[in-house]
Amino acid sequence: MLEIKNIHKTFFPGTVNEVKALQGVDFTLEDGVFTAIIGTNGSGKSTVLNAVAGTFEPDAGTILLDGRDITHWPEFRRAAFIGRVFQNPFAGTAAEMSIAENIVMAMRRGKRRGLGPALGRRTLDEIADRVRELKMGLEDRLHNPIGTLSGGQRQALTLLMATWLRPKVLLLDEHTAALDPKSAAKVAELTSEIIAREKLAALMVTHSMQQAVTMPDRILMMHRGRVVEDYRDEMKRRVRIPDLIEAFNRVTKRELFTEPAAAMLERQYL
Amino acid sequence: MSLVLGAFSMGLILSLLSLGMLISFRMIRFTDISVDGTITLGASITAVCLSAGVNPWGAVLLAVAAGAAAGAVTGILHTRCRIQELLSGILMMTALYSVNLRIMGRSNIPLLDVPTVSRGFEHLDAAWAGADNKINLLGWPVPVSDMAALASSAVICVATALLLRYFLLTHMGTGLRAAGNNPQMARAQGLNHQAAIVSGLALSNGLVALSGSLLAQYQGFSDVQMGIGMMVWGLASIIIGEALVRHNSIGLVICGTVLGTILFRLLIAIALRWGLNPNDLKLVTAIFVFLALVAPTLAGKLRKRLCQGVVHARD
Amino acid sequence: MDLQEKRYGTELAITVSGRLDASWAEFFQEHLLRRVRAGEHRLILDVADLSFLSSMGIRALMAVYKELKAIGGTFRIIRASGMVHDTLRKSGLGQWLSDAPLDAVTPAPDGPAAVAATPPGLEHFPLAAEGGLSLEKVDAWRPWQAVNPQMSREIRFTPDGFGLGIGGAGETLEAAGDYLGEFVAFNGQVAAQPPDERGRPDCLLSEGEFVPSLHCVQALVCRGPLSHLLRFRADDERPCYPLSRLLAEMFRVSGAEAIGFLVVGEVEGLVGASLITSPGRLRPGMEIRYPQVREWLSFSGERAFAREQAVIVGVARRTGQAGPEASGLVPVAVPAGEPPMAAHMHAAVFPFQMLPNGRIEAARVAARLFSGPPPRAVLHLVDDDRPGNGLGESALYQGACWFGAITEGGELL
Numbered sequence: 001m002l003e004i005k006n007i008h009k010t011f012f013p014g015t016v017n018e019v020k021a022l023q024g025v026d027f028t029l030e031d032g033v034f035t036a037i038i039g040t041n042g043s044g045k046s047t048v049l050n051a052v053a054g055t056f057e058p059d060a061g062t063i064l065l066d067g068r069d070i071t072h073w074p075e076f077r078r079a080a081f082i083g084r085v086f087q088n089p090f091a092g093t094a095a096e097m098s099i100a101e102n103i104v105m106a107m108r109r110g111k112r113r114g115l116g117p118a119l120g121r122r123t124l125d126e127i128a129d130r131v132r133e134l135k136m137g138l139e140d141r142l143h144n145p146i147g148t149l150s151g152g153q154r155q156a157l158t159l160l161m162a163t164w165l166r167p168k169v170l171l172l173d174e175h176t177a178a179l180d181p182k183s184a185a186k187v188a189e190l191t192s193e194i195i196a197r198e199k200l201a202a203l204m205v206t207h208s209m210q211q212a213v214t215m216p217d218r219i220l221m222m223h224r225g226r227v228v229e230d231y232r233d234e235m236k237r238r239v240r241i242p243d244l245i246e247a248f249n250r251v252t253k254r255e256l257f258t259e260p261a262a263a264m265l266e267r268q269y270l
Numbered sequence: 271m272s273l274v275l276g277a278f279s280m281g282l283i284l285s286l287l288s289l290g291m292l293i294s295f296r297m298i299r300f301t302d303i304s305v306d307g308t309i310t311l312g313a314s315i316t317a318v319c320l321s322a323g324v325n326p327w328g329a330v331l332l333a334v335a336a337g338a339a340a341g342a343v344t345g346i347l348h349t350r351c352r353i354q355e356l357l358s359g360i361l362m363m364t365a366l367y368s369v370n371l372r373i374m375g376r377s378n379i380p381l382l383d384v385p386t387v388s389r390g391f392e393h394l395d396a397a398w399a400g401a402d403n404k405i406n407l408l409g410w411p412v413p414v415s416d417m418a419a420l421a422s423s424a425v426i427c428v429a430t431a432l433l434l435r436y437f438l439l440t441h442m443g444t445g446l447r448a449a450g451n452n453p454q455m456a457r458a459q460g461l462n463h464q465a466a467i468v469s470g471l472a473l474s475n476g477l478v479a480l481s482g483s484l485l486a487q488y489q490g491f492s493d494v495q496m497g498i499g500m501m502v503w504g505l506a507s508i509i510i511g512e513a514l515v516r517h518n519s520i521g522l523v524i525c526g527t528v529l530g531t532i533l534f535r536l537l538i539a540i541a542l543r544w545g546l547n548p549n550d551l552k553l554v555t556a557i558f559v560f561l562a563l564v565a566p567t568l569a570g571k572l573r574k575r576l577c578q579g580v581v582h583a584r585d
Numbered sequence: 586m587d588l589q590e591k592r593y594g595t596e597l598a599i600t601v602s603g604r605l606d607a608s609w610a611e612f613f614q615e616h617l618l619r620r621v622r623a624g625e626h627r628l629i630l631d632v633a634d635l636s637f638l639s640s641m642g643i644r645a646l647m648a649v650y651k652e653l654k655a656i657g658g659t660f661r662i663i664r665a666s667g668m669v670h671d672t673l674r675k676s677g678l679g680q681w682l683s684d685a686p687l688d689a690v691t692p693a694p695d696g697p698a699a700v701a702a703t704p705p706g707l708e709h710f711p712l713a714a715e716g717g718l719s720l721e722k723v724d725a726w727r728p729w730q731a732v733n734p735q736m737s738r739e740i741r742f743t744p745d746g747f748g749l750g751i752g753g754a755g756e757t758l759e760a761a762g763d764y765l766g767e768f769v770a771f772n773g774q775v776a777a778q779p780p781d782e783r784g785r786p787d788c789l790l791s792e793g794e795f796v797p798s799l800h801c802v803q804a805l806v807c808r809g810p811l812s813h814l815l816r817f818r819a820d821d822e823r824p825c826y827p828l829s830r831l832l833a834e835m836f837r838v839s840g841a842e843a844i845g846f847l848v849v850g851e852v853e854g855l856v857g858a859s860l861i862t863s864p865g866r867l868r869p870g871m872e873i874r875y876p877q878v879r880e881w882l883s884f885s886g887e888r889a890f891a892r893e894q895a896v897i898v899g900v901a902r903r904t905g906q907a908g909p910e911a912s913g914l915v916p917v918a919v920p921a922g923e924p925p926m927a928a929h930m931h932a933a934v935f936p937f938q939m940l941p942n943g944r945i946e947a948a949r950v951a952a953r954l955f956s957g958p959p960p961r962a963v964l965h966l967v968d969d970d971r972p973g974n975g976l977g978e979s980a981l982y983q984g985a986c987w988f989g990a991i992t993e994g995g996e997l998l
Contacts, residue, residue, distance in 0.1 A: 053458075079460035092458065094451035096518055097444070102455075104441070105448050110460040113441035145518060161459070247783075254879055256886030260971050262875040265884060268915050268967035269728065269858050 002029040002169050002201065007051055007061035009225075021047040022058065023225035029169065032199040036212040038244065039222035040251075045205045048222070049171050052203065054078045065168060080110025083162030085155065085175040092158030095147030099138060099157065102146050103127050106161035130160060134190070152183025156190055163194050170195065172204040176211070188215065209241045219244070223251045275407075275416050277539040281532030282423040283484045284503065288511070288531045289434055289524065290477030291504040294341075296523075297438070298450035298470035303359035303501055304344050307366030308337045308475040310497035312482025314370045317379040317492035326387045330483045337479020338472040340366060345468030370494050377494045386487035387426070391418035419488055426484065430477065431524050437473075438520045446470050499552040506555050507531035509562040588616060596627040596659075602634030605642035614645035618652060622851075624818060624983065626658030626942050629683075633664035638672050650681070655953075656941035661685070706823055709838055710814040710944045717992025718809040718845045720900065723750065724913045726802035729873035729881065732765070732865050734758050740806060741798040744773035744791060744948070747847055749898045749931035750804030752777070753863065754789060754797070761800040762865030767963045768799060769898045769933040770806070771847055772948045774955040775799065776896070776933040778963035780863040786933065786960040802864065805900045805913065805929055807845035811987040813838055814944060817850070818983040825853040827980040828966070829918040832901050832926055834986075841990030843902035843998050849940065849950055850984020852895045854888025855932055856976045857964035885964065888976055890934045893961065895981065896954060899930030900991070902998045914998055918968050918978050927998075930966040932979070940985060947987040 009022040021044045029035055037045040051058050054075035062071045070078055086092050093102045104118045104127070124142065132139040134156050138149070146154060155175060162170060172191065176184035192215050195202050206212055212219050218236055221229035221244070229247050231239045287309060294302040312333040319329035340362060347358035371377065392414055404411035437443045449456040449466035457463050486492040511530025515522045542548060586603040597620060605613060617628065628649070632638075646662075653660045661683035665673060673682060725736035737758045742748065748770045754777065755761030768777035773791030777799070778784075789797035815834060817826050828848075835844055861883045867873075873881060904916060904925045914927035936958050940950060969976040991998070 074462075075457045076460050076462045079458055084458045086454070086458075091452070091454050094448045094455050096451050097447060101444055101448075104444060105456070105459045105461070108441055108445075108459070113445045113461070115437070115440045115442055117436075117439055118441045118444040119439070250783075250883075253883060253886040257879050257882075257884040259875050260974075261884050261886075261969070262878050264969055264971050264975070265858055265878075265882065265967060268969075269882065269965060 001031055001064075001066055002052065002203075003062075003064040004028070004048070004052070005062045005064070007048070007058045007063070009047060009051065009056065009058045021225055022051065025051075025061075025222075025225065025227055027220060027227055027230065029201050029203060031168075031201050033218055034195050034200070034202045034204070034216040035218040035220060036204045036206050036216040037220045037222060038206060038209070038212045040248070043222040044225040045222045046173055047225075049173050049203060049205055052078075052169065053082060053084055053171055081168040082171060083109075083165075083167035083169075084171045085158045085162050085173065087174040087177050089151035089154040089158070089178055090147075092161070093146045093154050096145050098143045099131070099146050099149075100124060100127050100142040102157065103131070103161055103164065106164045109165050130164070131157075134160065150183065152179050152187060155179060155183070155187050159187065159190060159194065163198060163200065166198055166200070168201065170200045170202040172202060172206075174205050174207060177207055191215070209244050212244065213239060213241055221247055221251075272412065272416060273539055273543065274536070275412060275420055277535040278532060279416070279420045279423050279488060281535035282420070282427040282528070283481055283488055284507065284535065285427055285528040285531035286430060286481035286484065287478050287500060288504045288507040288527045289431065290474040290481065291501070292508055292523070292527050293434075293446075293470055293477070294474040295505065295508065296450075297447050298467055298474075300345075300348070300450075300467060300471060301355050301359065302341070302344060302471060302474065303356065304340065304362035304366065304475065305359075305478050305501040305504060306497040306499070307363040307370070308340050308478045308497075309482035309485070309500050310370045310492075310494060311340055311366055311373075312337050312479030313486035313492040313496060314374045314379070314494070315479075316483040316486045317381055318373055318375075320381055320384040320386065320487070321379060323384075326385055326389070326487065330387060330480065333479045333483035334476045337482070338476035340479075341471035341473070341475025342468050344475070345464075345471040349464035349467055367494065374492065374494065378491060380491045381486060382490060387484070388415070388418045388422040388487065391422045391425075394418075394421070423484060423488070426480075427528060430480070431528060434477075435521050435524050499555065502552070502555050502559055503534070504531075506559050506562070507534045509559065510534055513562075586613065588613070590620075593629070596629050597625045598629040598631050598663075600631040600634070602636075604637040604639075605635060605645070606637060606639040607641040610639075610641040610645040613642070614648050617645075617649045621649070621652055621656075621658065621939055622937075624942065626653060626656060628653065628658070628660050630660075630662045631664055632662055632669050633666065635665075635669050638669045643672070643676055643678070646678075646681070652939055656939045658941070704834075706818050706820050707834060708816040708943075710816070711812065712814055712987075713810040713812040713989075716810045716812065717841075717990045718807040718811075720843075720845065720991050720994030720997055721748075721804070721806040721808070722913065722994065722997045723801045723804040726751065726864060729864070729867055729871065729878075731867045731869040731871065732762065732802055736802045737800045738804070739798055740801050740804055741796050742770040742773055742775055742789075742791075742806075743796055743808075746806055746808035747771040747845070747898050748804055748806030749900075749929065750799075750801045750806075751860070751864070752799035752801035752804060753779075753865070754787075754799055758800045763863045765800075765802060765863040765865050766860045767931055767965050769896060769931045769963055770797070770799075771896065771898060771951045771955075773797065774951060776955065776960045776963050778859050780860040786963045788955060788959060790955055803913075805845075807900065807989075807991065809992075810989060811845075811847065811947060812989040813987070814947075815986040815988070816943070816984075817981070817986070825980045825982050826850075827918065827920075827978050828897070828928075828930065829923075829926065829968075829978060830920050831981070831986055832917065832928060833920050833923045835988045836901075836903060836923075836926065839988060839990050843900070843991040843995040844988050845900050845991055846898075846986055846988035847947055847951075848895070848897040848899075848981065848984060848986045849947075849954070850895060850897075850981035851937065852890045852893050852934065853980040853982050854976075855890050855895060855934065855964065855966065855979045856885055856888060856969050857932065857966040857979065858882050858884045859962070859964040885976075888979075890961065892937060894935045894937045894954065894984075895932045895979075896935065896951065897930055897932045897966070897979075899928050899966075900998065901926055901928035901930075902991075902995070915968075918970065930979075931963060932966055933960045933963045935960050945985060947985075950985070 004027055007022050007025045011019040039045040128139045176187050218232040220227050294300045315333045315336050316329045344358050344362040347353045405417050445461045446466050449463050453463045507530045511526035515526035586609040589600040591598045650660045662681045663683055723738045752768055753761030753764035764779050766778045766780040775789040775797045776786055778786045819825050862881045904927045914929050916927045919925050935954050966979050968978040
């Protein structure tokens with residue numbers, strides 16, 4: 001269970017570039033719940049993911065994973081429990097290393113990396129078996145540099161790597177946004193499949209309303225560094241794309257309700 | 271013949287430097303210019319130890335340890351103290367200049383008649399030697415000492431290369447390479463990226479110091495200035511090696527680097543023989559490295575322009 | 586497929602050539618419906634050059650026909666030959682085929698013709714010769730007082746009246762207290778916005794003996810006959826009608842000091858506000874200022890609901906001595922050369938439906954709207970007169986205003 005308690009983060013404080021990225025984000029991600037985070041640009045949805053991943057330390061607030069305070073853990077230490085897939089298909093894999101070498105990195109996520117040979121015959125067989133399940137024909141190319149693959153293939157492998165050892169939380173940062181529509185659909189399908197099979201707790205940032213409505217069990221909507229809507233259970237099953245758009249409109253409407261507007265309404269509204 | 275032999279020995283010894291730099295420049299992608307200082311560090315420690323009568327192997331080990339320590343400090347300067355890569359290297363290199371002078375006590379220690387690692391090989395070689403203490407190598411008579419130097423450097427170089435290959439293919443070595451290739455991915459896979467840089471630099475500079483140690487023993491002296499320009503030579507060797515193999519299998523890359531270094535030494539030997547002023551050597555090397563770095567982009571642009579020309583012509 | 590248009594008197598002839606099949610049917614249907622929406626209620630389809638008509642094409646024709654039939658328009662197909670003729674006749678749609686010459690069919694008169702002497706774009710139809718409206722007013726609550734039972738009055742919305750206000754449905758005021766929100770009522774039909782941002786507006790319709798009733802803390806209810814109908818239509822000269830323009834016309838036509846009115850029309854943009862938390866939740870002593878007011882009231886924030894159909898119910902008077910505080914009316918924008926006016930208007934927004942041309946009956950139009958898909962919103966219309974970035978007042982493209990002079994209770998305003 002991942003508990004995010006009142007996280008604040010301001011980037012470049014005190015400068016002209018000051019960005020109040022997170023202003024008190026508060027939610028709990030239960031085990032086995034697949035949650036999507038949607039929101040406008042700059043709403044802080046990716047920042048939340050990075051806070052969980054440990055890319056930066058929040059200014060205030062705590063992050064608990066299974067009751068353990070990981071707020072001040074460095075990124076690599078959290079990786080033992082957290083699998084990640086990035087938006088950029090090139091970010092999640094080491095381009096010049098082979099498919100097998102990349103995967104073997106994931107097989108040791110959070111474990112000691114000793115002086116034993118990384119790629120024994122048994123390991124290679126195991127890798128080939130799991131890669132075959134992707135049905136991309138990559139099992140015959142295990143020794144090719146991963147940089148020679150397409151974005152979709154790399155993203156599928158990154159997803160496989162992130163879930164090779166069952167993570168307590170899987171973080172997906174718009175992981176299909178940079179792919180062509182066909183690859184995006186394939187990776188999205190693979191994501192749902194793996195999350196359902198492994199019953200993973202996952203946080204997925206997405207721009208696609210379609211994905212938000214169809215894939216996860218729960219939707220969080222963020223705006224200006226806060227969670228403004230939380231659709232779950234029956235509410236989530238009822239929600240459709242127009243409802244999400246309506247919710248976005250409500251948020252924008254609220255924003256347009258400025259002080260001068262309030263003064264005008266004071267005269268006009270009876 | 272002794273010229274060729276010398277180039278080979280020198281090449282084998284300096285290939286350790288190139289392998290060290292292969293780790294820093296190519297594996298963990300750290301532009302470590304403290305190499306110039308560490309190689310001298312290896313040489314000066316060896317010189318002092320040998321002069322004091324320490325076992326040559328012991329001296330080599332001590333030199334390697336010192337080099338590794340220096341590399342680790344460079345790494346810590348960068349990772350912990352957040353000093354830029356280049357600046358960390360420069361700081362280390364500058365500091366090492368004084369350290370080396372302190373170790374040696376003066377700017378130059380000659381090593382005449384002290385036991386070196388190649389001395390052991392002389393006994394072995396002596397078995398094949400003729401009466402004039404020379405070995406017949408493909409019809410040329412070669413002094414036993416030269417042959418021993420070649421043999422010892424070859425054995426050390428091959429052993430180091432094999433060990434290095436094994437290491438880079440272990441889990442730890444894979445992690446190290448991943449840290450260099452994609453730090454973000456490495457961290458996401460739970461690898462301590464900073465520790466990887468520190469240990470990579472330690473390994474790299476350990477190898478560089480090993481090279482320095484052997485170099486001092488081969489040349490018969492240690493000089494505080496001897497490291498100047500070594501980084502560029504190492505880089506040139508790596509570039510030649512990459513041109514030779516053009517493959518990213520670890521074994522082949524290591525082979526290529528060793529071969530590249532030997533080839534580079536041979537080219538230098540030939541150039542010097544043809545009358546290249548030794549003072550111009552570093553300039554020529556620098557120009558070579560410059561060209562090697564710039565040529566791929568230039569070639570690409572040129573090709574593009576040519577292709578465009580073709581398109582325009584068709585219009 | 587290719588479409589060409591030519592006007593013959595009141596009829597618009599559209600020449601279709603090529604194939605009308607699945608690929609083109611949707612485009613074709615939308616094109617024709619756009620024309621109908623713009624007021625072309627008499628269509629002729631010239632199919633002399635139509636080579637093929639598939640069932641998808643027939644379905645599109647059927648959709649347009651149904652729309653026209655509902656609003657009393659006409660639809661005929663001319664110069665059908667060969668296969669197209671056969672297809673239509675065998676599909677049982679032979680009644681669409683017409684041999685009449687292009688400008689032979691003249692419009693059947695829709696009751697008395699419009700009275701002359703109205704500005705272009707407007708048509709005036711007098712409805713009832715005598716009788717005015719009587720006004721009933723509940724004006725107990727003002728923002729942001731706490732609501733108490735004495736403020737509320739239960740009002741039954743019988744088919745003889747129309748009104749607007751803030752109220753809630755429920756057995757008692759206590760039960761309705763959490764649901765007090767803006768409403769619009771007409772002809773025994775009520776659309777109310779429950780005070781919840783996520784909620785959808787609800788409808789209460791007279792059915793049999795059931796008469797909708799609301800507990801109201803604010804209300805303006807008119808009963809009696811509506812004596813005038815004014816039709817308006819945007820044209821090149823006048824791209825849309827701001828509400829103040831319509832008000833000025835209604836005052837001019839009726840010659841009254843105070844009027845009650847109902848407007849149904851296609852929205853150019855609505856500017857308004859509605860409650861998002863019931864005033865029933867206000868407690869004595871609560872200070873509601875900015876920004877807390879955003880928890881209670883939602884502001885449209887833009888010119889909203891373009892191209893939808895709005896039902897606007899309101900009461901207005903030409904301002905004299907009484908200030909807005911006393912009257913429950915707020916001054917509205919004034920078109921050049923008109924005397925000042927004040928009004929209180931609520932709008933219910935429905936998905937767009939076509940209105941027939943000419944003289945139409947308010948009750949029938951309202952019944953069709955209220956019994957169709959649920960309204961999208963109910964809001965209190967305001968005139969956003971902030972200098973510089975104000976949104977201005979609400980405006981409509983075309984539609985109908987029914988109105989009458991308030992002859993009884995006008996002193997309440």
